[in-house]
Amino acid sequence: MSEPDEYAELVLDTVERIPPGRVLAYGDVAELLGVGGPRQVGRVMSLFGGGVPWWRVVRADGSPPSGHEVRAMEEYRVEGTPLRPDGRRVDMRRARWDGPAPDGGLAD
Template identity: 90%
Template sequence: MTSSETSDAAPDPLDDYAEAVLDVVERIPPGRVLAYGDVAEMLGAGGPRQVGRVMALYGGAVPWWRVIRADGSPPPGHEVRALEEYRVEGTPLRPDGRRVDMRRARWDGRGHSGARD
């Protein structure tokens, strides 16, 4: 296959890190969230920016609203849709109604992982 044949093809296949990020995000239960840095910590690799990059490129295929900033702010540019999802899922919000209550909503990674707790 020549490079011109691949230039119009689908995006590059996911690398192992991107697949791992998306796998973690898919396991976050409804009503729970993780910060970008939490995802990286669970994986033992990368950091918030790397997780954010994966989410920006490929996050539309997973419950992206469950990965947020450490201060409880929804993903930038997607606040309205994310807040709708939080209300539907019963995600605990802060009194301002614009941010997630991280103390109550942060997922500890147990359950839903396919692994033993």
């Protein structure tokens, strides 16, 4: 496996900034960066995401990453991430992170 390139580093840095109990969709990460799209973010997460809180990046419908649902759900419970009534998806309306505050700090 190769080392992460500059784009991958940006994606991973953004994911590390997502506070516990909050999430971003793959497309949200790309939008915050202003480059790439959901598929590019997903590729980075698939190759290099093991060292960051990967469970905080979900599909647009709130579904956890494919193949990692059980572990992601454990993390959501520990972090108090709001879930949909079905208990299988994140409630994106309540859990979506607004991104970094203008001063560079973490926004709620």
